Structures are given as C-alpha cells and as structure tokens.
Amino acid sequence: MLKRKYGSRYDWKRILKKSYVEKYYKTSEFSGHVTLFRMDEVKEPLFMKYGERNTCIANKGYSWLQHFPDDEHYSVTTVFNDENQVVQWYIDICKQSGYCDMNGPWMDDWFLDLIVLPTGEVIEKDADEIEDAFNQQIISKHEYDQAWLEYRKLNKLIDDRRFDLLELANVHFTELSKNINIKD
Numbered sequence: 001m002l003k004r005k006y007g008s009r010y011d012w013k014r015i016l017k018k019s020y021v022e023k024y025y026k027t028s029e030f031s032g033h034v035t036l037f038r039m040d041e042v043k044e045p046l047f048m049k050y051g052e053r054n055t056c057i058a059n060k061g062y063s064w065l066q067h068f069p070d071d072e073h074y075s076v077t078t079v080f081n082d083e084n085q086v087v088q089w090y091i092d093i094c095k096q097s098g099y100c101d102m103n104g105p106w107m108d109d110w111f112l113d114l115i116v117l118p119t120g121e122v123i124e125k126d127a128d129e130i131e132d133a134f135n136q137q138i139i140s141k142h143e144y145d146q147a148w149l150e151y152r153k154l155n156k157l158i159d160d161r162r163f164d165l166l167e168l169a170n171v172h173f174t175e176l177s178k179n180i181n182i183k184d
Contacts, residue, residue: 001138002095002108005075007035007066010103014058017041019180022104029168032069032097033105036176039063050115050123057087065173067165068097068105073150075107078169084177089116089166091154093147095139110139110147114154116166122158124151 008020019038025031039062046058056062061082068075075094079087091114097107111129116122134144157163 002110004106004108005092006100006103006106007033007037007068008104009037009064014043014046015039015041016043021176021180023176023179025172029164030067030069030172032067032072033099034068034172034176035064035066035105036173036180037064037066038180050117050121055087055117056081062087063173063177065169065176066105067169067172068099068107069165072097073110073146074154076165076169078166078173080173084173086118086169088118089169090114091116093150093154095143110143110150112147112151114151114158116158122155 007022009015017040019040020036022033022035024033039058039060042058042060045056047054047056057079059082063080065078065080066075073094075092075097077090077092079090081087092107093110093112094107095110097105099105111126111133113125114122115125130144130147133139134141154163
C-alpha cells in the first residue's frame with residue numbers, strides 16, 4: 001500500500017505544539033498547494049545521517065515548507081532550521097497529490113526520494129523501498145518505471161541548476177511565515 005503523506009503532519013506524534021498555514025498558488029512559476037508547518041514544541045529532535053554527518057531536520061523552531069505541484073509526480077519539502085536557513089530539500093517521487101478539506105494537501109508516495117543539501121550534494125534515498133514495493137506487487141511495473149523516469153528527470157534538472165522550485169521555496173517561506181497560525 002502506498003504511504004499517504006499530508007502537509008499538515010496532523011498525525012506526527014513528535015510534535016507537541018505546531019503552527020500551520022496553507023495556500024494555493026497559480027502563477028507562472030508554480031501552480032499547486034503549499035503548506036508551512038512550524039514546530040513550536042517537540043518531544044525530541046530528529047536527526048538524519050548523511051555519510052559521516054548527522055543533520056537535524058526537526059526541532060523546536062524548525063519549519064517544513066511543502067510544495068504539492070498540480071499535475072506532477074513529485075512533492076518538495078524544504079526544511080528550514082530555527083534561524084530560517086535551508087537545511088535540505090526533500091523530494092518525494094509520488095503517484096499523485098490532492099487536497100482534503102480536513103487534513104489539507106496530500107501525496108501518495110512512490111517510495112523513491114531525492115535529497116538536495118545546500119552544498120549542492122544530491123542523495124538518492126529509498127531505492128531499496130521502491131524495489132521492495134515492486135517485488136511485493138505494491139506498485140505495478142508501469143508505476144515503477146514512471147517513478148524512475150520522474151527521478152531521472154528531476155535529478156537532471158537539479159544537476160543543470162534548472163529546478164527552480166528550490167529557489168522559489170525561500171519566496172514562499174517568507175510569504176507564508178507572515179500568516180502562520182499556532183495550533184496544538
């Protein structure tokens with residue numbers, strides 16, 4: 001079964017208090033939903049290990065800005081630290097995205113991910129998960145091929161410095177930060 005992920009992170013138990021806002025954009029640069037999820041209180045920080053370094057991706061004062069572009073097979077989560085600096089861009093390759101009035105924008109994850117660090121380093125993530133999903137017939141051969149095609153397309157755009165959503169994240173973060181609401 002595909003994992004459905006929501007921009008509101010309504011079910012994330014690590015978060016004790018959060019702030020959240022969402023907006024739909026239809027501009028020449030981007031069309032789709034964008035969510036901003038700020039962690040106001042957390043049970044404990046969350047670290048990811050990239051090579052030899054531990055990188056904090058969730059902690060008090062951190063924010064996750066997530067783009068759900070219309071008619072695309074990816075979603076981008078930009079992690080900002082408590083000083084509003086980009087920690088990473090996490091790109092989920094997904095089957096589809098949509099909107100639910102109760103929990104906001106969502107996407108059905110195809111398991112395969114790309115992580116882009118501010119240094120420009122690109123990390124392939126969860127290739128083993130998409131292989132397992134295909135072998136267990138959770139996804140079809142067509143979905144498997146489509147996910148890898150999307151992965152290669154995005155990786156090429158990033159390599160060529162033509163994936164503009166990475167820069168647009170800063171603009172949307174600044175704009176949405178002005179309208180964020182505290183929720184428990």
